[in-house]
Amino acid sequence: DGGSIRIYPGLVAVDASSSGRPGNPPLEFDHQRELASPGYYAVTLPSVSVRAELTATLHVGLHRYTFAAGAQPQITLDAASALGRGRTEDCQLSVDNQRREITGSTRMLGSFSKRYGGLPVYFVARFRTPWTSYRPWTDRADDSDTQFVSGDESGVVCDFEKSAAPQVVELAVALSHVSIANARDNLEVELGERGFDEVRQAATTEWDALLASVQVEGGTAAEQTMFYTALFRALSMPTTFSDANGEYLGFDKQHHRTDGFQYYTDMSLWDTFRTAHPLYTLLIPERHRDMLVSLVHMAEQGGGTLPRWPAGCGYTGSMFGAPADVVIAEAWLKGIREFDVEAAYEAMRAAAMQPTPPGASFSPREDIDQFIRYGYCPSDTMSEAVAKTLEYSTSDAAIGRLAAALGREADAALFAERSRNYRNVWNPETQYFQPRDSSGHFSTPLKPLLLTYVDFGRKYTDDYVEGSALQWRWAVPHDAAGLVELFSSPNYFVDELDEFFAKSVAEVGALPNGYYWHGNQPDIHAVYLFNAAGRPDMTQQWVRWILKHKYGDGPNGLDGNDDGGTLSAWYVLSSLGLYPVAGSERYELGCPIWRRAVVKLGDTKLEIVADELPVGRTHFERVELNGLPLDRWWLTHSELLQGGVLRFR
DSSP: OOOOSEEEESOOEEOSSTTOOEEOOOOOOOGGGEEEETTEEEEEEGGGTEEEEEEEOSSEEEEEEEEOTTOOOEEEEETTOOSTTOEEEEEEEEEETTTTEEEEEEEEEOTTGGGGTOEEEEEEEEESSOOSEEEEEESOTTOOOSSEEEESSEEEEEEOOOOSSOEEEEEEEEEESSOHHHHHHHHHHHTTTOOHHHHHHHHHHHHHHHHTTEEEESSOHHHHHHHHHHHHHHTSOSEEOSOTTSEEEOTTSOEEEOSSSOOEEOOOHHHHTTTHHHHHHHHOHHHHHHHHHHHHHHHHHTTSOOOSSOBTTBOOOOSOSOHHHHHHHHHHHTTOOSSOHHHHHHHHHHHHHSSSOTTOSOOSSTTHHHHHHHSSOOTTTOSSHHHHHHHHHHHHHHHHHHHHHTTOHHHHHHHHHHTTGGGGGEETTTTEEOOBOTTSOBOSSOOTTOOOOGGGSSOSOSSSSSSOHHHHTTOOTTOHHHHHHHSSOHHHHHHHHHHHHHTSOSSOOSSOOSSOOTTOGGGTTGGGGGGGGTOHHHHHHHHHHHHHHSBOSSTTOBSSOOTTTHHHHHHHHHHTTEEEOTTSSEEEEOOOOSSEEEEEETTEEEEEEEOOOOTTOOSOOOEEETTEEOSSSEEEHHHHHTOEEEEEO
16 A cells, blocks of 8 residues: 655656556666665666655655756656555546645555555645646546546646756645645645755654664664664554544544544554554553554444554454454553543453444454354364464453453453463364364364465465464463463473474575564564573573574565564564563563663663673573562563663673
8 A cells, every 4th residue: 555646756758648647667776876764765866867855744745856967857746656556546636837736636545445445645746846837647538627637547747947057856745634625734734834954854853862762782783773773663653644633534434633642543463463562662652542542443433343454544354363452451551541441442342252243344353253152263164263263362361451450350250261262272182283173173184384375376274374383383472381381391392492493594584484484473472482481591592593693784684574563673672682471561581682771761761781691601591670680581561660770690
């Protein structure tokens, strides 16, 4: 999704078809002449003799194009652009020659937004450089209007004065998903008369403040680069969806206005509940509160159920399970309070206790009645049976903890018991989670390394999701101690988990294998399970291995993709020696790679200090909090919020 209003600098050839659509060839560039930093991007485009510079506010993109001396400056605005296989419909635009503005709207049908009928996009493009001529184009052959055009494909080509000196063309493009009037208001409120450099500096200042929330010392230059790049990427999502005046397009496709919060969307919750949202709670709790308020409003406006991958103004249904339950419960347990937790709880409980609630357009708990009846998801009546059993158990654990915090004792007991349903698909003979039919029989034969990625054109099994049976073997983040107990012995657990990492590929890769692959969300917590088996030394060993081998500062710096900042947040947290336990107040302790790190926590700060390991020693042996030794390898959020010094010795 996205990319619906494209700006193309440089001369274009006009298509011979009746639409007159410009043929925009790809723009070649050299990475050596490219510059990127938070809030600013610049690149030289030699094929069109242009230096392009971009900066932004929340809703406005500011463009500055410097054309070489003697080049003919030309800018194309394409309102029918889309990323990937997306497309647009119902483009309308008008040209105001006096204001030097192009305004319009389109309906974006991307891979997600097409699932709910498309996302309306409204824009105002204001040129700060006067054009000498312009020509609209559209796919409607009978439309010859020069000021207003419409169609599924529409745009405008603008020409500017040619000069013997370098010529600068500036324009600002403001967006809204409510109206053109709101797009113009966003432009006036956020940009006003400020110039490009002033806006760039403001963006840089804002990002500097965010990135300064964690200060690290030590490590290598490459590690520091990766850390702050990861922090930047983790904080780049989700998307602010409300306009400057507070209006936004809700899940009911009606216009709403916020009251004391910003409305967010584009949350990859099945991924981000594991690391990104816990990082938001730690570093930007006020913004995270707004995300929680947004989720509650989505449920209210969308029929009563919480989303798992909200994008734009609708449900996408991507992935499975009820990760919003984990996000909301964990945030409440960690002290974020200023949202309607009762409404959130009722939405969680309704989806956990019955099939799709009446009036809801989406259910995060497909076939929940089967899960309740059998205590697991039967493989002969449900797809993704093993994965759903495990994920539903994790969400139930979160609901149970929230119920206890809210004083709902009966619900707390009910969901705590249901959170142990993962045991019902554990085959003690094979020591794996396996599909089990409604008669109670396990499916055979077991193929632990068989992958289930739909991206490969066909699925070999419907029982797991995005992973192998071996990768899902560890998918009980909410009850590590209970998982260890399922194995024949703690030593066997440790040996099997160690082999899981030892046989994985020791470099970043775009495609998975059957062993540990860092791009596979259901097992990215697995390295911290050694703690539950009494082997924190092995947690530290393999965390260091992942930080070293599964992250890089090149184009292939991550396994798979970041999934909304999930892998980036993993790097930030793990390099600090912390890892959140999903749906709880607890953090597992690992091994910080920094000599010293300072984490700002509101009015206080946490200093994390790591002693230099002696030659030949690969792990820390003990931890102290404010000078007092800990007899455990975990901390609670409330302990962290007290601040002070966490020392690894």
